[in-house]
Amino acid sequence: MPTQFVPRAARITRNTNQPTAFGEPVYVTRPPLPDLDQFHSHLEDIWRSARLSNGGAKHKALEDALREYLQARHISLFNNGTMALIIGCRALRLSGEVITTPFTFPATPHVLSWNNITPVFADIHPETLTLDAARIEPLITSRTSAILAVHVYGMPCAVSDIQDLADAYGLKVIYDGAHAFGTKVDGRPITDFGDATMLSFHATKLFHTGEGGALVVRDPSLHKRVELLKNFGIKQEFDVVMPGINGKMNELQAALGLLTLRLVEAERLARTLVATVYRERLAQIEGLTCLDLPPNVQDSRQFFVIRINSAVSQIDRDALYDRLKEYNIFTRKYFHPLCSQYNCYRLLPSSSPKNLPVAHRAAEEVLSLPFYGSLGHDGAHRVCDAITHIMGHR
Numbered sequence: 001m002p003t004q005f006v007p008r009a010a011r012i013t014r015n016t017n018q019p020t021a022f023g024e025p026v027y028v029t030r031p032p033l034p035d036l037d038q039f040h041s042h043l044e045d046i047w048r049s050a051r052l053s054n055g056g057a058k059h060k061a062l063e064d065a066l067r068e069y070l071q072a073r074h075i076s077l078f079n080n081g082t083m084a085l086i087i088g089c090r091a092l093r094l095s096g097e098v099i100t101t102p103f104t105f106p107a108t109p110h111v112l113s114w115n116n117i118t119p120v121f122a123d124i125h126p127e128t129l130t131l132d133a134a135r136i137e138p139l140i141t142s143r144t145s146a147i148l149a150v151h152v153y154g155m156p157c158a159v160s161d162i163q164d165l166a167d168a169y170g171l172k173v174i175y176d177g178a179h180a181f182g183t184k185v186d187g188r189p190i191t192d193f194g195d196a197t198m199l200s201f202h203a204t205k206l207f208h209t210g211e212g213g214a215l216v217v218r219d220p221s222l223h224k225r226v227e228l229l230k231n232f233g234i235k236q237e238f239d240v241v242m243p244g245i246n247g248k249m250n251e252l253q254a255a256l257g258l259l260t261l262r263l264v265e266a267e268r269l270a271r272t273l274v275a276t277v278y279r280e281r282l283a284q285i286e287g288l289t290c291l292d293l294p295p296n297v298q299d300s301r302q303f304f305v306i307r308i309n310s311a312v313s314q315i316d317r318d319a320l321y322d323r324l325k326e327y328n329i330f331t332r333k334y335f336h337p338l339c340s341q342y343n344c345y346r347l348l349p350s351s352s353p354k355n356l357p358v359a360h361r362a363a364e365e366v367l368s369l370p371f372y373g374s375l376g377h378d379g380a381h382r383v384c385d386a387i388t389h390i391m392g393h394r
Contacts, residue, residue, distance in 0.1 A: 102356055128157075130156070147162055206302055
C-alpha cells in the first residue's frame with residue numbers, strides 16, 4: 001500500500017500505568033453514517049417517485065458510482081452479500097464439490113449447501129490466513145467444479161496460483177470478498193481476479209448500505225444470467241426463462257449507499273491513523289503480532305487483527321478477549337470456531353482436524369480489535385493501554 005501521511009500526533013507513543021474503562025461499550029466496528037438531512041433529501045426523491053424497488057433511480061445511480069469507484073465493468077447489486085454469493089454459484093452452474101476454506105464466516109460454506117454442493121475444506125496459509133494454494137490440488141477430484149476462496153481481512157488470496165490450478169483442471173474460481181472493498185493488488189482491483197467476486201455491504205463494513213452486497217463478474221454473458229437470477233428469472237413481462245429468486249437491492253438501501261460512498265476515503269484515512277497507533281504500541285508486546293499485508297496491496301481497512309502466541313506471551317487469546325470486557329472493550333474471535341467444526345460440516349472427511357492444523361491454530365490465536373474512524377487517536381491508545389496492562393507489559 002502506498003505510504004500515507006500520518007500526522008505527528010498519531011506517531012506519539014503513550015504509556016499509561018493503569019488503563020481506564022470506556023464509559024460506553026466499544027465494539028469491533030461502527031458504521032460511518034451520513035448526515036440525516038442529506039438522507040432525508042434522498043428519501044423525498046424516493047417518495048416522489050413512489051418507486052421503492054425494482055431498479056429505481058437510486059439503484060442505478062449507486063450501481064454507476066460503484067462501477068466507477070471499483071473499476072468493475074459488470075456489477076450487480078443485491079439485498080445482501082450472502083444472496084449475491086448464492087446466485088454467483090448458481091450463475092456459474094457449480095455442482096458436486098467446491099474446495100473452500102474453513103477459516104471464514106459461516107455464509108461461505110452455507111452458500112454451497114444452499115446450492116446442493118458439498119464444501120471440501122482445505123487448510124490455510126500460516127501467514128496470510130487465506131486458502132493455501134498448495135493444499136488445494138490434492139483435494140481436486142472428478143466431482144470438483146470450483147474453488148471458493150476468501151480474501152480474509154482484506155488479505156488477497158494467492159490469486160495467480162489459484163488461477164493456474166483452475167486453468168489446469170478446468171475449474172471456476174469465485175471469491176468471497178466481503179472484507180475486500182477497495183483492496184487492490186499491484187494497482188489492480190481485487191474484483192479483476194477469478195470468474196466472480198462477492199462484496200458485502202452489511203452495516204459492519206466500511207462501505208455499507210445497511211444491508212446489501214454486490215457480485216462483480218468479468219464475462220458479460222454471466223452478468224446477464226446473474227441479473228435474471230436475482231429477479232425471479234424474468235426476462236420480459238411474461239417471459240420467465242430460469243428459476244430465479246428475489247435478490248434485488250431496494251431504493252432505501254441504494255440511497256444510503258450513495259451517501260456512504262462519499263465517506264469512504266475519509267473513514268479509510270481515519271482508520272489508517274488508528275492502525276498506526278496499534279502497530280506502534282502493540283509491537284512492543286512479546287507474543288503478540290499484527291497481521292501485515294504485503295507492500296503491493298492496498299488495504300481495505302476493514303479489520304485490524306492481532307495474533308496471540310500463548311507459548312510466548314503471558315496470557316492466551318481467550319483470556320485477553322475476556323479481560324478486555326472489564327474495560328468495556330468488546331473484541332471478536334474472527335474466526336472461531338472454524339466452519340469445519342460446525343455440526344452441519346464436522347462429519348465431512350475434509351473437516352478432520354488433522355487435515356487443517358494451520359486453520360485450527362489460527363482460530364485459537366486471532367483477535368479483531370475495535371477498528372473504526374471515530375475511535376480516534378485517544379481511543380486507540382486506551383485500547384492499547386488495556387492490552388498492555390493485561391498482558392503484563394509496560
